[in-house]
Amino acid sequence: MSTDTPFDELARTHGTPLYVYDMDRLDAARHDLVSWLPDGCEVFYALKANPHPELVRALRGPDGRGCRAEISSTGELAAALEAGHAPEDVLYTGPGKTPGELCEAIGLGVRLFSAESLTDLEHIGAAARDQGTVADCLLRINSATASAASGVRMTGKPTQFGIDSETIEDLAPRLLAVPGTTIAGLHLFSQSNAADEAALIGEFLHTIELAAHIERQLGVPLRLLDIGGGFSVPYGQHGERAAYPGLRAELETALDAHFPRWREGAPRLAVESGRYLVGDCGTLLASVSNVKVSRGRTFVVLDAGINTFGGMSGIGRILPVSVRPAPDERDTQRASLAGPLCTPGDILGREIELPAGLAPGDLVAIPNTGAYGPTASLLMFLGRPAPGEAVVRGAEVLSVSRIEHVRTYRKVAEPSG
Known part of the structure; x- marks a missing residue:
């Protein structure tokens, strides 16, 4: 050249x-995403996208009020802690949590987990009881239906991720009775990398409606509703991050209809993103x-x-x-x-x-x-x-x-x- x-x-x-990571662009991505979400919506950063501690630290923010950490391994937990996250800021996800990993995470102070199945929930509870504590758990839901057709589908098919939505009503008594756990909310992640705003909004609206239905089936109020992500950015190719200027109003309308007290924090709303924040x-x-x-x-x-x-x-x-x-x-x-x-x-x-x-x-x-x-x-x-x-x-x-x-x-x- x-x-x-x-x-x-x-x-x-x-x-x-x-690799060259431009922190000004990282700051801009976080700012844009937050601006398109309802006030008070929490953002979890999925460390699988890039666990570099300096990027994780920057997304957390100097006051710790930026993105929380979403992890799927003790290695990612170590990166989150190195970047300054407190263990209580962390959401531990994944379908294959081992007893050793759960023991280490709970021993370090992690208390929020996404449970992918009844047995996964039981494993979390057993590890928590062994250490004399109780873990807050989000039930990850594999929706039987979907709204959007763009992006990479994450639900509506047999998968290792999540509890099939059509089984929740029958499983509810057993899910609520697992020692060492409390059901704190739901975790729904239906698609990845959806560049089309209308498709992403359609999926989120479907997710919120389904979450309200499951809350009624469980018979307990949700404290945290993680509706997932799907925010899009080109990968290894020229192009710009997708924009979602209509997302906030659509989410607020849907939440008002299905969770009338969400503005009071009942439940708190969360999304998660990896590639959009750092891509x-x-x-x-x-x-x-x-x-x-x-x-x-x-x-x-x-x-x-x-x-x-x-x-x-x-x-x-x-x-x-x-x-x-x-x-x-x-x-x-x-x-x-x-x-x-x-x-x-x-x-x-x-x-x-x-x-x-x-x-x-x-x-x-x-x-x-x-x-x-x-x-x-x-x-x-x-x-x-x-x-x-x-x-x-x-x-x-x-x-x-x-x-x-x-x-x-x-x-x-x-x-x-």
Whole structure:
């Protein structure tokens, strides 16, 4: 690339592959999302999108009044605590909580859990009783029906997530009687990455109506209603975050109809978001290692592949990526964008538009990579180093870090002979 840019300087100083997280963009995403929600609505940040402690800390806010933490492992719990979250700020979710994980989380002070089934609720209760306490639990609901058709569907089919909504009435006595737990509310998450505002609103309205129905079936008032998320941002491609200016009014009308005391906090309302809050703050910088032609097709090989930006472990859901400069900003060529790994699956885009004339040593930038980056990739495959991660605000570099692969040993027996 012919012109010097801040990305060029970062790459020269810190090497590539390098993720660059822009904290001003992260702040803007949080501000926008909160502005489109009813007053008092809590926002849980899903750490699975990016558990980098500095991003988690920034989303929490300097006064702790920003996003709460939604986690699904003790590793994410450690990141949340490192970022300054109090254990009582944390919602622990996931369908496979082990006894050891529950024991550790409760021992550290976590008291709010999402229960995916009756047996999951019983496991939470057993761990709480072992430590002489009681856990507040949200029942995660797998709705039998859905409203919206856009985004990735999370309900309405057999799944490891949530209690089938049609079984709640029969299960209610058993759910309410699990020792060591109290039913604090409901957790409904029906879709992911819904760019269409009308579709997202339709799903939320369906969710609120269903929650009111389940509250009547349970016969206990809900203290917290988590209606999930689905807020959309491009992933590894050019584009802007979706906007939801009509969401607040629609949610308020639905809540007034189904939960007349919600403005008094009965129940408190919550949403959750991962990719929307951090997605567009990230840019992945990679260097061209080689350019080759094979039987008439050009391959641009980068030092970053599915081990760096794996698209949820390289399953190909997000291909292809796009790179800066954007195709309409300069002459382009059609080529495949490959990573450095010794596997034919290490492809970030097949026959896509790339800047013309790319050569070894050139820098490319993949936009909208703040979510599902290093920790959602095949990070240890082939033993390559993890990418660097730089946190910046304006022209100031706040930190540069790297995840290290470390194997630990413990002696189990003396060697024979």
